[in-house]
Amino acid sequence: MNSIRIANVVVTPVAFHDPPLLNAVGVHEPFALRSIIEVESDAGVTGLGESYGDAAHLDRLRRVGGALRGVDVFDTHQILATTQRVLGGVVGTDAHGLTGSINAAGTVLRTFSAFEVAALDIQGKLLGRPVSDLLGGAVRDRVPYSAYLFYKWDAHPDREPDQFGEALTPSEIVAQARWMLDTYGFRAIKLKGGVFEPAAEIEAVRELRRAFPDVPLRLDPNTAWSVATSIEVGAALEGVLEYLEDPTPGRTGMAAVARDVSMPLATNMCVVGFDDIPSAVDQRSVGVILSDHHYWGGLRKVQDLAAICDTFDLGLSMHSNSHLGISLAAMTHVAAAVPNLTYALDTHWPWKSEDVIVDTFTFDEGSLAVPTRPGLGVELDRDALARLHEQYLGCGVLERSDTRYMQSLHPSYDATLPRW
Amino acid sequence: MNSIRIANVVVTPVAFHDPPLLNAVGVHEPFALRSIIEVESDAGVTGLGESYGDAAHLDRLRRVGGALRGVDVFDTHQILATTQRVLGGVVGTDAHGLTGSINAAGTVLRTFSAFEVAALDIQGKLLGRPVSDLLGGAVRDRVPYSAYLFYKWDAHPDREPDQFGEALTPSEIVAQARWMLDTYGFRAIKLKGGVFEPAAEIEAVRELRRAFPDVPLRLDPNTAWSVATSIEVGAALEGVLEYLEDPTPGRTGMAAVARDVSMPLATNMCVVGFDDIPSAVDQRSVGVILSDHHYWGGLRKVQDLAAICDTFDLGLSMHSNSHLGISLAAMTHVAAAVPNLTYALDTHWPWKSEDVIVDTFTFDEGSLAVPTRPGLGVELDRDALARLHEQYLGCGVLERSDTRYMQSLHPSYDATLPRW
Numbered sequence: 001m002n003s004i005r006i007a008n009v010v011v012t013p014v015a016f017h018d019p020p021l022l023n024a025v026g027v028h029e030p031f032a033l034r035s036i037i038e039v040e041s042d043a044g045v046t047g048l049g050e051s052y053g054d055a056a057h058l059d060r061l062r063r064v065g066g067a068l069r070g071v072d073v074f075d076t077h078q079i080l081a082t083t084q085r086v087l088g089g090v091v092g093t094d095a096h097g098l099t100g101s102i103n104a105a106g107t108v109l110r111t112f113s114a115f116e117v118a119a120l121d122i123q124g125k126l127l128g129r130p131v132s133d134l135l136g137g138a139v140r141d142r143v144p145y146s147a148y149l150f151y152k153w154d155a156h157p158d159r160e161p162d163q164f165g166e167a168l169t170p171s172e173i174v175a176q177a178r179w180m181l182d183t184y185g186f187r188a189i190k191l192k193g194g195v196f197e198p199a200a201e202i203e204a205v206r207e208l209r210r211a212f213p214d215v216p217l218r219l220d221p222n223t224a225w226s227v228a229t230s231i232e233v234g235a236a237l238e239g240v241l242e243y244l245e246d247p248t249p250g251r252t253g254m255a256a257v258a259r260d261v262s263m264p265l266a267t268n269m270c271v272v273g274f275d276d277i278p279s280a281v282d283q284r285s286v287g288v289i290l291s292d293h294h295y296w297g298g299l300r301k302v303q304d305l306a307a308i309c310d311t312f313d314l315g316l317s318m319h320s321n322s323h324l325g326i327s328l329a330a331m332t333h334v335a336a337a338v339p340n341l342t343y344a345l346d347t348h349w350p351w352k353s354e355d356v357i358v359d360t361f362t363f364d365e366g367s368l369a370v371p372t373r374p375g376l377g378v379e380l381d382r383d384a385l386a387r388l389h390e391q392y393l394g395c396g397v398l399e400r401s402d403t404r405y406m407q408s409l410h411p412s413y414d415a416t417l418p419r420w
Numbered sequence: 421m422n423s424i425r426i427a428n429v430v431v432t433p434v435a436f437h438d439p440p441l442l443n444a445v446g447v448h449e450p451f452a453l454r455s456i457i458e459v460e461s462d463a464g465v466t467g468l469g470e471s472y473g474d475a476a477h478l479d480r481l482r483r484v485g486g487a488l489r490g491v492d493v494f495d496t497h498q499i500l501a502t503t504q505r506v507l508g509g510v511v512g513t514d515a516h517g518l519t520g521s522i523n524a525a526g527t528v529l530r531t532f533s534a535f536e537v538a539a540l541d542i543q544g545k546l547l548g549r550p551v552s553d554l555l556g557g558a559v560r561d562r563v564p565y566s567a568y569l570f571y572k573w574d575a576h577p578d579r580e581p582d583q584f585g586e587a588l589t590p591s592e593i594v595a596q597a598r599w600m601l602d603t604y605g606f607r608a609i610k611l612k613g614g615v616f617e618p619a620a621e622i623e624a625v626r627e628l629r630r631a632f633p634d635v636p637l638r639l640d641p642n643t644a645w646s647v648a649t650s651i652e653v654g655a656a657l658e659g660v661l662e663y664l665e666d667p668t669p670g671r672t673g674m675a676a677v678a679r680d681v682s683m684p685l686a687t688n689m690c691v692v693g694f695d696d697i698p699s700a701v702d703q704r705s706v707g708v709i710l711s712d713h714h715y716w717g718g719l720r721k722v723q724d725l726a727a728i729c730d731t732f733d734l735g736l737s738m739h740s741n742s743h744l745g746i747s748l749a750a751m752t753h754v755a756a757a758v759p760n761l762t763y764a765l766d767t768h769w770p771w772k773s774e775d776v777i778v779d780t781f782t783f784d785e786g787s788l789a790v791p792t793r794p795g796l797g798v799e800l801d802r803d804a805l806a807r808l809h810e811q812y813l814g815c816g817v818l819e820r821s822d823t824r825y826m827q828s829l830h831p832s833y834d835a836t837l838p839r840w
Contacts, residue, residue, distance in 0.1 A: 001548035074549055075557030077759065127547050128421035129494055134554075136720060137495030274731040281701070300556060304727035311694040311728060339497065 003072045004126060008040040009065030009115075013053045014388035015395040016354040018322055019162045021150040024194030024222035025098065025415040026402030030156045031395040032322035035061055036356055036385060039118035041073050047121035048376060049114035050326035051294055055398040060087060060111045068115060073122045076300070083112040098222055098402075099295060099319070100272040109273065109297030116298030117330045117376070124375035131330070131376050135299060135337035142367040143335045146188035146218070146344040147180040148320065149173055149208075150351070151195045157409055164351070170200070170207040177208055180350055181215075186366035188216045188242070188344035194224030198420055202236045209240050216344070220245035223269055226418045227256045234261025242343075243288050243315070246270065248418055255283040264288050268319040272296075274305075281312050288315035288343070291334075294327070299334040306338040317343035325357035328368070329376040332361075336370040356385045423492045424546060428460040429485030429535075433473045434808035435815040436774040438742055439582045441570040444614030444642035445518065445835040446822030450576045451815040452742035455481055456776055456805060459538035461493050467541035468796060469534035470746035471714055475818045480507060480531045488535060493542045496720070503532040518642055518822075519715060519739070520692040529693065529717030536718030537750045537796070544795035551750070551796050555719060555757035562787040563755045566608035566638070566764040567600040568740065569593055569628075570771070571615040577829055584771070590620070590627040597628055600770055601635075606786035608636045608662070608764035614644030618840055622656045629660050636764070640665035643689055646838045647676045654681025662763075663708050663735070666690065668838055675703040684708050688739040692716075694725075701732050708735035708763065711754075714747070719754040726758040737763035745777035748788070749796040752781075756790040776805045 018032035033053025040046045051061065064086045071078050092107040102110075117131075124131045132138040151173070154166035167176045177189055189208060193201040198221075205219055223246050225233065230247035234257065237244070245266040248257055258265045264287030271280045271289050273296070280286055289309055291302045309316040318335060328349060335341050344366065358379045361368050371377025403415040438452040453473025460466045471481065484506045491498050512527040522530075544551045552558040571593070574586035587596045597609055609628060613621040618641075625639055643666050645653065650667035654677065657664070663686040668677055671690045678685045684707030691700045691709050693716070700706055709729055711722045729736040738755060748769060755761050764786065778799045781788050791797025823835040 072553075072557065074553040077557045077559045077757065081559070133492075133494040137492065137497045139497045139501070274727075277731050278701075278733070281698075301727075304724065307694075307721075307724035308728055308731060311697050311724075313698070337497065 001126065004041050004043045004074070004122065006039055006068045006071050006073060007042045009068055010038040010040070011058060011061045011065055012036045012385060012389050013058055013392045014356060014385065015053070015392035015397065016324070016352050016388055019164055019351055020153040020156050021192070021351065022152055022195045023098065023192055023402060024224040024417055024419070026406035026413065027153070028322070028402060029397050029400065029405045030159065031391065031397050032352070033392065033397060033400060034324055035114070036326065037061065037065070037114045037118050038380070039115060039122060041122050043126060045122050045125045047073070047118035047125070048326045048378065048380060049118035050324055050330070051114035052110070052321070053392070054400055056092060057111070060090065060092065060107070061114060064111055064115065073119045076116050076119050076298070079115050079119060080112050083115070084108050087111060098269070100269040103273065103275070105275060106273045106295060109301065110295040113294050113298040116300065117293065120299060121375040128374045130370070130372050130374065131299070131333040132337045132370055135303060135334060138336035138370045139339045140336055141370055143332045143370060144188070144344040144367040145186060145347045145349070145363065146190050147177060147184065147186035148346055148348055148350070149176050149180070149189060149191045151192070170204040173204045174207050174211045177212065181212070184350060184363040184366055186344070188218070188366070190218040190220060190346060193219050194221030194419070198225060198229055198233050202233060205237055205240060216242035218242050218245055218266070222246055223249040223417045224419045226420065227253050229418070229420050230257040231260045234263065238262050245290070251276070251280050251283055251285040254285040258284055258286065264315060266290055266315070266317060268292065277308060286314070288317050290317045290319035290346070291341070292319040293330055293334055294321065299330060302334050303338060306340055310340045315343065316341045318345035320346035320348050322348045322352065325355045325360050325378055326376065328361055329371055329378045332368050332370055333376065354384070354388060355381070356388055357381055421546065424461050424463045424494070424542065426459055426488045426491050426493060427462045429488055430458040430460070431478060431481045431485055432456045432805060432809050433478055433812045434776060434805065435473070435812035435817065436744070436772055436808055439584055439771055440573040440576050441612070441771065442572055442615045443518065443612050443822060444644040444837055444839070446824070446826035446833065447573070448742070448822060449817050449820065449825045450579065451811065451817050452772070453812065453817060453820060454744055455534070456746065457481065457485070457534045457538055458800070459535060459542060461542050463546060465542050465545045467493070467538035467545070468746045468798065468800060469538035470744055470750070471534035472530070472741070473812070474820055476512060477531070480510065480512065480527070481534060484531055484535065493539045496536050496539050496718070499535050499539060500532050503535070504528050507531060518689070520689040523693065523695070525695060526693045526715060529721065530715040533714050533718040536720065537713065540719060541795040548794045550790070550792050550794065551719070551753040552757045552790055555723060555754060558756035558790045559759045560756055561790055563752045563790060564608070564764040564787040565606060565767045565769070565783065566610050567597060567604065567606035568766055568768055569596050569600070569609060569611045571612070590624040593624045594627050594631045597632065601632070604770060604783040604786055606764070608638070608786070610638040610640060610766060613639050614641030614839070618645060618649055618653050622653060625657055625660060636662035638662050638665055638686070642666055643669040643837045644839045646840065647673050649838070649840050650677040651680045654683065658682050665710070671696070671700050671703055671705040674705040678704055678706065684735060686710055686735070686737060688712065697728060706734070708737050710737045710739035710766070711761070712739040713750055713754055714741065719750060722754050723758060726760055730760045735763065736761050738765035740766035740768050742768045742772065745775045745780050745798055746796065748781055749791055749798045752788050752790055753796065774804070774808060775801070776808060777801055
């Protein structure tokens, strides 16, 4: 096979309906944004990627995409080097505030990621092998996901109630869990917390434990608590949680909590890049790191992270933002090829009804079969892509900001964390 | 492409002439042993690997090789799992005593490595792409190696003098360096020390510095020195060495030395597996880790090690044992695909005149062009393989032991380290 070079890159922003899911810094807007990346090669084979859809990120994707023409699709190191060259020292922001601070290296990695996935998709299609085979092979043929519960309103203001219903009380959270487990078969549950005062969320977790005695439970307040409050919650939920995710801000604060609670602490906020790991290891800030190929820098860098976690006796799980089917395929391939990714993965999947791919995924007992078709194993639905792009153009959202949306509804809302 | 499965594995031990190279535990025997691994796939494409040739290791390679039939060549995770299953808790030994202690995990990895390389060779050949492309692509088109100097006798006892001559004094070491730089163009020099008392080796390094003012210099006494002696040597060679390799045994001893010398310490003895890394990081034992795909577990695990070194601000270099052209190809591919492998690699290459491959490598200015042919880019020379196998059968060496050989010549030789 001669060189197969990138001939063109198309970045298409899309928007899909998103329910009013509550978190520590606000509430999901009526539309979630994503970008769909098509990397066309001179062999006539196109690869797919999916990433964030915020305007500044779209600009970076387009600038890098334009510079990638002529790069060999097997040379992902060159794709990374090109991304670094184009972006220089640019530091992106993360307006939704839920994945920690972003530096220049992180900005490069979250831009590169979409192209790396698309390049691997092309490689797999050219070779007739699934992407997991490019990562050393699938060590499991199914990848388990967790039920991702949210406190939520019954409707976005001035809109019709959604199909999911209100969830503001422990019993409503249990009902949401029951629906999600009945529908998808999930065998692990994560509750997005940091919304109500800790006593209410402790009660919700206890009700979940009573309703589902054997299902691992996680709680993620997105650094809504002080160190002291985190330790109190940890004591109250001793023996109940599989892990407690990001109770308090910063690696030093997390380390202080970790010393005084019995369950592992997990993070996708205080360790979000390779630079963050040495201090987290040194301080013993966390027991579990949540990977996410979108900001760790692609599938192979998730494998790098996995090797680090394995070496330093850290657990490995996977974080999710609202996403579509291309990302789900990529998440499933890399999770299949990482032996020590043993926690059920997070996914926002149940909260959306639209997609850009043909033949969407079906969960069985909470897990997905690892695609065995060449590449990522997903095919773009061009009509759906056009529809969701039109929706993007009309939706009025250009940068996700859960806080700004909440403040538009409740002007006195204060997103300062920790809150309790 | 459908599944491409391993159909047969052939392990052929070979022996090649080796000069009487001295080190801290003895002297190289007249023959060096290697194993040549041929992995035949049901697609008719065969992959090559090369590993150690000691009898117990050959036995492990053959046992695992027999169990690999039917495994997909893209499923290197399955190859590793099979290796683990077959070897169970077996702990191999390292009779030459120069690469630290080996545990069960290390025994698995040094057996797996040869099969991983062969599987990647097959993958590359099937895809028509060089192995470096399976590792993310070459970030450099040439890989620099270092001149590896040895104290040596002019001949093995009772044999004719070899072409390399005696090197027992500083001026003879300088002459050896001059020959090696003139012949191969190397731009870095490593002296294997631990042979003579430290003052003599300090003098040899100083003579090298005078003779080659601009060439980075390394000294590797293989833990021949106490902590105190190591610190004295470090002081004597301040500003002269690029790094000082394994001056003293153990991560704690190395940490004590590292605190009191100005140059980085490097190791291929106190950090030889992933399990060794956390304590080395915690204690700041070393500044540079020498990779070696033969015992770190293959090319992708060298990339894992590279990610760890990059994350924890450790330098990365590469260790060598006496080897043939298949290993040189594998070393060159992985070094090309690891951005932070910036030190010139060790190689014993100049010390041998035989090989098992057609079209052997040519150094230019001390570096090798990264092969661009499919797979590893090397072809087995069957006549040479048969010849070196015959040589193995007749040479009388079954397990490398530099100490045993030295003691057969000098019965009072004591290999206990540290010696000074």
